Amino acid sequence: MRRLSLATRLTVTFTVITAACFILVGWLLYRAAEQRILEQDETNIVLSARHLRRLVAELDSMEDLKTHQDRMVVSVLGDDNNALRMVDDAGHVIVDHNPTNLPLAPQGVVPTGQRIVASMLNTWHGDHDLPIRGVAVVGQMRDGAHVTIMVARSFADRAVLLRRYRRDMALRLLAGMIAAMVLSYLLVRRALRPLRSMAADAATIHAQNLHTRLSAGNAPTELHALAHALNEMLDRLEGGFARVWQFTVDLAHDLRTPVGNLRGTNEVALTRLRTSAEYQALLGSNIEECDRVSRTIESVLFLARADNPQFALQRSTLDVREELQRIADYFEGIALDARVGIEIQGSATISADRELFRRAVGNLLSNALRYTPPEQIIILLASRTDEAVTVAVENPGAGISAEHLDKLFDRFYRVDRSRSDSANSTGLGLSIVKSIIELHGGRVTVDSQPQGITRFVLWFPVH
Structure with missing residues (x-):
């Protein structure tokens, strides 16, 4: 199923809202007009009866009433929908003006002396179920005779008028909806141009x-926020691509050196027959190069796993001093040499992955042993604050x-480029420390003074 475009969805939404508003306003106007017409006609009936x-x-x-019939009829003339009937006490019709033959049957009679108001009007229905409104009142002549006056009006013409009004309103509503749809679509497309x-x-x-x-x-503010977020994402992607490219280049360079060494020594060994001792030396050299390749591959795999969000830590509560002592014991032989x-x-005590903790501190201690002058001391210091x-x-x-300080933790970065082919370093040790x-959830910092103390600090959050 084809999905609707954003412009189409917004257009439909605006059109529905506009139509709902038009219908509501139209209905309110219709009801107001209907009420106003009814009130005006009721007022005319009441005034005529009075x-x-x-x-x-x-x-x-x-006799005077019969003589002045025309005068009575004139009071309700002006509209063929009006009707007048006057009946004496004996039930004889004295005046009968009913051009449209309305059924005159108002219920209740307003007695003499009682004020006629609109609430006294009765409603009944004639042909085609059309409403009729009217009132019957009693009038008294000077000689004391009474006459019942019935005034009524058919609302057939008003029904026709209101029907036309509804039809015209519906047509205008339809035209307004179409105009709203077209204008909404054009405005939405223009708004979505950015x-x-x-x-x-x-x-x-x-x-x-x-x-x-x-x-x-010149897009709206919301699109500025979207563009800013996407640009930040592109910055991260560009940085990620650059790091991946540099990582690939550095990895290829670091692997090319031992592979080249392996090939070179083997080619030299094959130029002539060698003694057993020479072959043994060659194999030992090859094993060293293979060890270097293995360490590089293992480090790269660890960094790849560490970058995976699903990497799981095996946390446990560690006695930091005890762990530092074990690490120092492990490096004791290298330190003596x-x-x-x-x-x-x-x-201190922390909650951490034991193996990863040992690896991080071991990498830092290994670097320290490599660059510490003889007869000097390396200090492993554990401490605790409120936060870490x-x-x-x-x-x-x-x-x-x-x-160099800001780049120390970059992968394959070495301060001493002349040692880039060293079998003892892959250039990934500090990167692994940072990943661990x-x-x-912590961080690693470094501070170094020329001809002074170099200090790496691992921060483990207390929580």
Whole structure:
């Protein structure tokens, strides 16, 4: 099923709302007009009945009434829908003016002396169920004789008038709906023009053209917010593509070196026959290169898994000082060879993944051992604040220039480019540290002074 466009949906919505408003207003106007017409006709009937009763009161006898019939009829003339009948006490019809033969049967008679008001009018129906309104009143002549005056009016002409009014209103309502639909569609399409322009700009964006940004121009505020959000998304995508590209280039470079070494040493070994010792040395060298490739691949796989939102931590409560001691014991042999001491200070407990915690601190300690001068001490410091548990790794040395601090945690980034082919480093250690800390909801910071102390701090939130 084909979905309706936004312009069509808005047009239909506006048209329905406009039609509902037109119908409501039209109905209210119709009811007001109908009520006004009825009230005016009722007023005319009441005034006619009052006038006729006054005229009757001025007459001396029935003979005068018969003589002045025309005068009585004139009081209700001007509309063929009006009817007048006067009857004496004996039931004889004295005056009968009924051009349209209305059935005159008003219920109740207003006695002499009682004021005639609209609430006294009766309603009955004639042919074709058309309503008739009228009133019967008693008039008294000077000689004391009484006459019943019946005044009535048919509303057939009013029904025709109201029917025409309804028809004209319906036609105008239909015309208004059509006009509202057309105008709404044109205005909606015009209002959505910036959105179509943004869609056209978005269609030009691809992997090789991520620098393009959407412009809302003179669009409404809501589209400005949308364009801003999409541009921020494009910034993130562009940054992500750039990191992926750089990551791919760096990974290819780091893998090319050991693979080239493996191929080169093997080609050299095949140029002539070698002794068993030489072949053993060659195999040992190849194993070292394979170990480096394996470490690189394992680190890349870990970072890929850590970037997955579904990565699950195996949290447990850790005694930080105890864990730092175990890590120090693990690196004890390397520290002895480098003539570097490891000192543990402070204590705290945290909720963290044990293996990942050891890996993060181990990577920092490994870097510290690599760059700490002999006869110096590396300090592993645990502390706690109201907001976080911190684990710091401090080591003396040459320090790190400020220009490198912001890039230390980038993948494959090395301060010393001359060591890029080292079998001991993949350039991913600090990236892994950052990923581990972010998985725990924390952060890692670094501070380094030239020819002073370099301090990496892991922040684990208390909660």
